Amino acid sequence: MKGTDFILNCLVKEQVDHLFLVPGGLIDPFLPALGRQNKIRPIVAAQEGGAAYMADGYARASGKLGAALCIGGPGLANTVTAIAAAQTDGSPVLLLSGESPTYLEGLGLFQDASSQTLDDVSILKNLTRFSSTIDNAKNLPHLMRHAMIHLLTPPRRPVHLSIPQDCQAADIEDTYQPLSPDLTQAGALSLDSAEKTLAHFTNGTPPVRIAILAGAGVEHAICADALKRFAEAWSIPVTTTLRAKGVFPEDHPLSLGVFGYAGTHHSRLALLDNPPDLLLVLGSGLNERDTMHWMLKLNPNRAICVNLNTLAMGVHLNGSSVVGDVGAYLKWLEGKKEHIQSALQSTQSDRKKWLEGITSQPRWQEPDNLTSSAIPLHPTRIIGDLRKTFPREGILLVDSGAHRAFAGHYWTSYAPNTYISATNLGPMGWAIPAAIGVQCAQPDKKVAVITGDGCMHMHGLEVATAARYKLPIIYIVINNSALGNVWLRAHKEGAVPDTLTSLPDIDWAAFSVALGGQGITVKHPDDLTAAYEKALQNTGPTVIDIKTDKRFATPVADWSAACAAWSYQE
Ligand SMILES: Cc1ncc(C[n+]2csc(CCOP(=O)(O)OP(=O)(O)O)c2C)c(N)n1
Numbered sequence: 001m002k003g004t005d006f007i008l009n010c011l012v013k014e015q016v017d018h019l020f021l022v023p024g025g026l027i028d029p030f031l032p033a034l035g036r037q038n039k040i041r042p043i044v045a046a047q048e049g050g051a052a053y054m055a056d057g058y059a060r061a062s063g064k065l066g067a068a069l070c071i072g073g074p075g076l077a078n079t080v081t082a083i084a085a086a087q088t089d090g091s092p093v094l095l096l097s098g099e100s101p102t103y104l105e106g107l108g109l110f111q112d113a114s115s116q117t118l119d120d121v122s123i124l125k126n127l128t129r130f131s132s133t134i135d136n137a138k139n140l141p142h143l144m145r146h147a148m149i150h151l152l153t154p155p156r157r158p159v160h161l162s163i164p165q166d167c168q169a170a171d172i173e174d175t176y177q178p179l180s181p182d183l184t185q186a187g188a189l190s191l192d193s194a195e196k197t198l199a200h201f202t203n204g205t206p207p208v209r210i211a212i213l214a215g216a217g218v219e220h221a222i223c224a225d226a227l228k229r230f231a232e233a234w235s236i237p238v239t240t241t242l243r244a245k246g247v248f249p250e251d252h253p254l255s256l257g258v259f260g261y262a263g264t265h266h267s268r269l270a271l272l273d274n275p276p277d278l279l280l281v282l283g284s285g286l287n288e289r290d291t292m293h294w295m296l297k298l299n300p301n302r303a304i305c306v307n308l309n310t311l312a313m314g315v316h317l318n319g320s321s322v323v324g325d326v327g328a329y330l331k332w333l334e335g336k337k338e339h340i341q342s343a344l345q346s347t348q349s350d351r352k353k354w355l356e357g358i359t360s361q362p363r364w365q366e367p368d369n370l371t372s373s374a375i376p377l378h379p380t381r382i383i384g385d386l387r388k389t390f391p392r393e394g395i396l397l398v399d400s401g402a403h404r405a406f407a408g409h410y411w412t413s414y415a416p417n418t419y420i421s422a423t424n425l426g427p428m429g430w431a432i433p434a435a436i437g438v439q440c441a442q443p444d445k446k447v448a449v450i451t452g453d454g455c456m457h458m459h460g461l462e463v464a465t466a467a468r469y470k471l472p473i474i475y476i477v478i479n480n481s482a483l484g485n486v487w488l489r490a491h492k493e494g495a496v497p498d499t500l501t502s503l504p505d506i507d508w509a510a511f512s513v514a515l516g517g518q519g520i521t522v523k524h525p526d527d528l529t530a531a532y533e534k535a536l537q538n539t540g541p542t543v544i545d546i547k548t549d550k551r552f553a554t555p556v557a558d559w560s561a562a563c564a565a566w567s568y569q570e
């Protein structure tokens with residue numbers, strides 16, 4: 001078979017059924033190859049950045065790898081932000097780019113971006129776990145295997161392969177074997193350090209106020225059920241990072257909601273105001289936002305940290321760290337029940353009282369805004385009404401801007417992978433194409449996006465892609481005619497910063513209609529539910545342009561207080 005067929009066949013063997021692409025000369029041989037098979041549905045994006053974001057959304061919503069295909073040079077350069085976002089959020093995106101034939105490298109060929117000129121591979125070296133050219137067709141089978149191992153075994157990260165045209169057209173005599181679950185679901189755990197954590201539960205006076213901070217590691221290890229069993233068995237409250245929102249149902253009596261940026265008062269009360277006797281940090285990268293601007297201090301006598309990433313843990317906690325997969329740790333801990341049950345049982349009723357004391361206080365910053373009748377509409381009302389209309393098992397994607405804070409704070413998420421956001425890099429417009437990948441991976445689920453008008457300026461054209469493939473995604477544009485998050489700071493600095501961060505009021509509903517989607521404009525809060533219901537009935541995409549005001553303050557009071565209180569000198 002041809003190199004192109006071999007590559008597509010590898011994807012099929014790893015269960016991939018969509019490929020997001022923008023065609024071009026350097027990948028011409030892939031087009032007939034896509035026509036020779038029927039297992040992979042090609043989705044043509046408006047721009048390569050969009051295609052890579054779609055692959056990212058597909059990976060996050062499917063648990064598999066997501067694949068994008070583009071030409072090298074200008075096409076590859078368009079994907080840089082998307083690959084960086086996949087890298088920082090640990091999303092296994094495979095980027096395949098076309099390269100000039102090896103025998104023409106460095107001769108001044110149009111769009112040559114081989115190692116002799118722009119060097120596509122080195123552009124993506126820092127942004128991927130593995131970036132390589134296939135400089136000889138004989139290398140394709142084993143380098144494809146390298147790529148799959150880097151994508152599908154922890155730590156899952158993006159991978160780039162640059163495929164010269166002679167390699168795309170070469171005859172390959174090899175059969176790809178899918179990776180064994182022994183590799184992909186290794187569930188590694190350092191048993192010695194796991195054993196040491198038992199003392200935290202049993203030594204001296206057993207801890208009463210125990211809490212869990214759950215991060216994306218719970219999602220990666222697919223162990224939300226084990227987390228729930230452990231929490232419920234011993235009445236241990238659970239907070240999550242914003243990245244992991246939903247790994248513990250936020251309407252569960254033990255849920256404290258999100259901790260850190262856009263987090264709840266409940267989580268702040270439990271973790272910061274009066275730090276717990278024991279905090280289990282399960283699979284969090286402990287970045288600035290996960291630690292409430294580093295205000296969360298981890299003491300090895302009062303914390304256990306489990307993570308496959310030693311750097312993430314070691315920076316914050318020297319000792320009491322378990323190098324391992326969170327799922328493997330929770331499974332192991334379940335097996336140690338007899339060692340910890342008397343300590344955990346003896347403290348259970350006091351722990352419940354502690355939790356009651358916390359949850360009897362307000363959870364949200366300004367919950368009255370959930371029913372605000374303000375015109376222009378309040379963003380909190382937009383989110384509150386969507387939650388009431390949107391199915392429980394539906395998937396929400398959230399973009400970058402002030403709307404991220406409103407959604408992170410007020411949205412209630414019930415299950416893992418139902419609140420998807422690029423939280424670490426935060427590139428504007430990510431959610432618009434990423435939702436296309438999510439809808440392709442989960443065709444039976446309702447998919448909605450909370451985005452901003454500034455984000456629409458960046459990647460709104462991908463609504464045309466959703467329309468072309470009849471994907472019923474609901475795009476909710478919280479339209480405040482501003483780069484709102486920046487405006488909230490900038491307008492205090494005078495007229496010029498105010499103007500530079502304001503935007504014209506675009507008719508995003510008309511924009512959607514022009515691209516082949518449905519468009520609805522909402523100016524009155526009483527019209528929200530009908531708009532959502534109409535969008536939920538549509539067979540293609542709907543953009544709901546909701547007119548709001550840039551002056552509404554974001555619900556980040558706890559975060560701002562933490563930032564103000566923090567000092568590097570501490
Ligand atoms: C690619 C990129 N450029 C710039 C930024 C900085 N930035 C963060 S939020 C934001 C404004 C977002 O505007 P909009 O989409 O309208 O959302 P709003 O804040 O108004 O809700 C900007 C410019 C970014 N995160 N990503």
Ligand SMILES: [Mg+2]
Pocket residue numbers: 401452453454478479480481482483484
């Ligand atoms: Mg805006």
